[in-house]
Amino acid sequence: MDKETLITQLKEIVKPYAKNEEALLNINENTDFVNDLKINSANLVDVVLDVEEQFNIVIDNESMERMLNVKSAIEIIEAKLGAQ
C-alpha cells in the first residue's frame, strides 16, 4: 500500500474526531493529531481502535503511545502490515 492511499484512509479514520477542518483538508505526513487536527487527546485511543479495525492489525501499548501524528501512524501501520 503506498503512502498516499494510507494517508487517504487515515484521513477518513480521523475525520469524526478532528475539530480543525482546514487541517484535515490539508492532511499530510507532518500533520499532528492533537496540535494540528485539534483532536481531543482522550479520542486518540478511539483513533487507534479504528486503525486496528480498518487494517486488521493489533497496535501494542508502546506503538500506541507513539501514534501522535500521521508520520508515526504510517510507520506503525506499515510495520504491523509487514509483519503479518
Next chain:
Amino acid sequence: MTGLGVAAPNGVGIPAFTDAIKAGTSGIRYDPELASLQFSCQIAGKPEVSEILQLQYLDALELRNFNSSGILYGLIAGIDAWKDAQLPVGADLEPDWDSGTIFGAGSSGLDKLREAIYKVDDLQVRRLGSTVVPQTMASGISAWLGGKLALANQVTTNSSACATGAESVLMAYERIRNGHAKRMLAGSTSDAGPYIWGGFDALRVCTFKHNDHPAAGSRPMSASASGFVPGSGAGALVLESLDSALERGAPIYAEVLGGHVNSGAQRGDGSMTAPNSIAVQRCIREAIKAAGVEPQEIDAINGHLTATGKDALEIGNWSTALGRRGKDFPYMNALKCMIGHCLSASGSIELVAAVLQLYEGFLFPNINCEDLHPDIAAIIDPEKIPQQLVYKELNLIAKASFGFGDVNACVILKKYK
C-alpha cells in the same frame, strides 16, 4: 426560579409537557423489551427522543458510541432550562464563575456499563475506547452539563434515591442563599431500561396487573393501586438570587421559600425501603417553618404518592404534619399517575409540574383514581383530589419526595408576584 426544562414520558420540552399534564395524558406504554425479558411489570414510562432531537444536544462525535439514556434526558432538560432562563449555551463561552449545577442521578449509563462489563469479561478491556468513563461515572450528567453551559461554580451530582430531585433544588437553593453562587441549575435524571428497573421488579413493588392497559397502570391514591410503574426522564430548574433575576430581567416562574431534608434513620417503622412516619412529618413541618409560612397557607400539595400500598400512609402523614383534614385539607396531586415513578428523576420532573401549576394557576387532573382509596377518603375530602383539570390561582405549593434509605425532602414554592 427562572428556567424550566423537562424530558418526561408524556412530554419532552415544556410546551408538550404542560399540554400533557393539563390533558391528563399518560406516558405509560407497553414495553416489549421488558416482556421478552420476562418482567412481571411489562409497562413503563420513557421520554420519546428522536435522533433529530438528540442532535440538538449532542454533536455527531459525542453521539458515537453514546449509550446513556440518563445523560441524554438530563442534557435535554438541563440545556432547555438554561435557555429558558435566557442564559447562554455554547462551546465558545468563557467560564461562568457564578453559575454551577447540582444535577442528581441514581446511577449513570447502565446500558453503557453493561457493554463495558461484557468487553472486560471477554478480555477486551483495551477495546473499550474513550467513552466509558464519562458515561458511567455517577457525576456524568453534571459533568456533561458543566461543559455545555460553561458552568464554573460548583459542578456536582447528588444522589438520594427517589428524593434526589427535590434534594438537588434545596442544595442549589442553599448554595445561592449562602452567597457561594448567583445561579444554579438544579435537577435530576434517571436511566431507562431493564437494568435499572429489574431490581424493583424483583422487589415486587411494580404492578403486574396492567400489562394489557398501560395508561391505566399507574394508580396513585386508588383503591386498586397495585404497585408503581417504572419511569425515566429528567427535570431541570434554574435557581438564582432575586437580585440576579431582576438584574437580568429574567421571567420569574416561582420562588423557593425554603425546605428541609432529613432521614428517619431506618428506625421505628422506617427501614431501607419504608418511611419512618415521624421523620416524614418532621420533614414537612421543618420545611414549612424554614419557609416562614403557616400550614394553613398551603394551597396544594404535590405528593410523592407512588401507587404502592403506602399512599394512604403518606396522606395521613401530610394531614398530621399540617394539622389539616377533610375539607380543610389542601389540594392533592400525584403526577406519577401520568408518568409512573421516574425514580431519581421523579422529584425534579414533579417539581417542574408544580412550578407550572403555580405559574399558570391550575391543578392537573389525577387520572386513574376514580376509585379513591377509602383510607384516603377517610382523611381528606375527595373534592381535594381533582380528577379533572381545574384552573385556580395558587399561592403556595408543598412538594415532597421520599426515597429508599428512609430519606425525605420537602420544598415550599411560592407564586412570584
